Amino acid sequence: MTPFGLLDWSDLVFAGFLRDPSVNEAVASAAGAFAVLGAVAALVVLTVKGWWRPLWSGWLTSLDHKRIGIMYVVLGLVMFARAIAEASVMRAQQMAALGEPGFLSAEHFGQLFTTHGTIMIFFVAMPLLTGIINFVMPLQIGARDVTFPLVNAVSLALTAAGAALLMVSLVVGRFSTGGWSGYPPFTGAAFSPGEGVDYWIWAVTLSSLGSTLTGMNFAVTIYKERCPGMHLFRMPLFTWTALCTSILMIFAMAPLTVATLMLALDRYAGFHFFTAGSGGDMMNYANLFWLFGHPEVYILILPAFGVWSEVFSTFSGKTLYGYTSLVIATMCIAVLSFTVWLHHFFTMGQAASINAVFGVATMLIGVPTGVKVYDWLLTMVRGRIRFRVPLILGCYFLATFVIGGLTGVLLANPTVDYGTHNSLFLVAHFHNMLIPGLLFGMFAAIHFWFPKAFGFRLHEGLGVLSAFLWMGGFLCAFMPLYALGLMGGMRRMAQLPEGPFGPLLAVALLGALMIAAGFAVFVLQLWWSVRHRDRLAVPHGDPWDGRTLEWALPAPPPEWNFAVLPEVDRRDPFDAAKLAGIAYALPDRYEDIEMPANSAVAPALGAAAFAVAFGLVWHIWWLVAFGLAAALAAIVARSFVTETTRTIPAAHVRQVTEGWRSIARVATPCPRRAEATGANRGRARPQQ
Amino acid sequence: MSDVTATRHPGLNLNHTDRETHDRAESVMFGFWVFMMSDLVLFAVLFATYAAQSVHGIAGGPAPAEIFELKSTLWQTLVLLTSSFTMGLAALALKYRDDRRRLVLWLLVTAALGGTFLYLEGADWLRMARDHGAVPQVSGFLSIFYALTGTHFLHVSAAMVWIGVMLVQIGRFGLKPEVKLRVMRLAILWHLLDVVWIGIFTFVFLFGVVQ
């Protein structure tokens, strides 16, 4: 073996095209070339603009929760672009493959749905929600940072290392074809030799480690760092959902880590956890995977529920209806989510009585979710509703999410599931939950909190356009799949039978393209807004007449968030302060503030983790040993560092705070009808 | 601050013996407990898999009763339990005495016992492999047996490295708050590894031998 393990020039994706210049290989090579060009372009821009130093000292080594949050969101958006492109290619293939082979091999199609699913879950949805919680939650509870800022940065680095592994797999070698759930025995060494499944294993394992640390960090932060007076039952609902999601992360990621590591032992060392024969039990894999997988879907949806709660309340100009019931519903969902995992494998052969128990438990989750829907509706009743982008998406969410929920209750019935299992009906169902629920929730959050993070709004018109493209696109892309599923269309098929499938698949392709176009408009909107940020600026920090503590800060907030830790005595404290006319009062005393100093440990650990994972995929053992040693050395060395904080002098805090507040106090408050115009500079006129 | 006898976090509290560190302990210690709970779930999943595979996964290979030897297990257990006790003494030395010698001494004793445990367990594995050909590649049962005990073994090894680092830091920095809090977390890890071992010797070894 060479020093590079199993790696060989012929593993480059371009070599595949030289060997076999087919359309199939051309698509793979184009994707690889796109990844390489993207990386090169990024490097060139960084160098030409001289951005390396600010990138390193301002971002990569920063432990500021706001910057870490923003980096998570950027990672999620970049990966989203890839996963959306893959979805469109899949749809195009199925369209082209009616009655003929189409342009992709079944193998290639398998890689596409595997990477699409894996990326969407682990490297789009998780980074987006983690990033938004990271940015918003400490602000909402009146804290200066999370409890463990360095761990926070390490979580990001591990997630980014996993994402990097996925990107590298576009160019070097092939990815798994085993789906995002990676079931053995198909993914075992006997049926899937080669690097594909190993790429999947290590990418997912890195992401899962990062999420475990994140969950722990957020939960401790919410338990221990709340400002005086912020009782649990005064926390904004978004923070509540962040807490429940974090708790799910703490407990649900472990089974995934165990499952992927066992699969790795089977593949690398000939163990028999899941092999056919020799006492392996592949059904235990399904069991372990969904012990993680079902709580995972609630990890994904709960923060979005939190976003929707803030959105409905803010854009209705009303306090949230049924706060307590929403909190209790969230807790019930979190606990129940650990009791239903078997509904993902009703068809695996256990007794009907077991299926019945898990089926009923699954249907029960519909109850707290239903409570939430009513609470959101009632929040809007008699509100002064303003249709900004988040609320447009929110209303659409309410309507479509209920459809998805109802089909979920159908699938929860084992007898129904026997007929629809692994069909396109299921694909329609889970996209119905994930796109209007989670994805639109995240985009609503981006629109909502973007001005807080960067100091200017996003262009409203382009936002509305992309929202409508998404909303129409989703309906076209996924409603037909319910029908296709009931007509017998199965999931993960490179080719579907001819006949009545054609028209519906065409609509689905159109929908996928509309969603992709919506994303393009979103990127355009970002670009346009950055160019015209002066016109959209909201420096006073409160563009939406917000109700919770984060809106009491300038936009963007200073590194230390709060000059003086706030004290609260009710829910929606900032709204109350505005009505009382004391929102912009000056603190009477300033103190030195200690903030975490920058640290290169996280990028170092991320690089080490990537090296270990890449070494494992290609059996480059020295690289694995080196990466592990480097990681250990970094951790031990860090424990010897004594200066981990940096003091910000009171005088500086005073100067910044008074500079902002003295202007904000005298700024003209903007009435809500001018919210989407240049008159909105971030000082809201309180609505009685 | 409030009542000095009130606990701020699970595990040994410093309370009045070192108010300064005690005041800083709450979220760090709580955070470590949360981390440990996640780790316990990892072990729980391994135990659950063991419960099934040790019955269904023999596949013609050696069965638990054929390869386990309780004498070795008993020794491993006694050594590890004692180390948990000596780790407790180390923690008390940290809390009540300001001389580092006693703390270092108990940490060294704990490390020696931990090392003995690792040696005994390793020897036991070698015996099973040598006398019965019981390697993980033989059957589902042996795969999970080694994965479960091996994960515990790795945890103890990591804790040993941690003890080593702490010994250096105690020498270098003295008993400053960060060092104290690290030793307290180390103690929690050590005791919890003992808890896991109670599960292992009962549900793996004793259960395996009676059947």
Next chain:
Amino acid sequence: MTKGIPVSEDEGLRAELRSYAIGGILSLALTGAAFWLVASRALSLRTTLLVLGGLAIVQIAAQLRFFLHIDLRKSHRDDLQLILFTALIIGLMIGGTIWILFNQHARM
């Protein structure tokens, strides 16, 4: 002994030492009982398994109580919630897994 330790601290030390000693003795006794039970084969298989399980749970509780100072009455609420919730999740995961896998096996 180091100088300057107030009497009350000495008392605290003695009380905590006693707690560790009780924990140590208890765990030795419970371990002894468990191994003896298996070596002597004094009970039927079924009862042996049940008693062994019971002994392990008591011993784990003793570790938690005497070495880890988890006290149902004195602990902080957050801490207890954390530990009890963990116990619930562990119970669900182990119980569910055993239930499902044994049932599937029996029906194969």
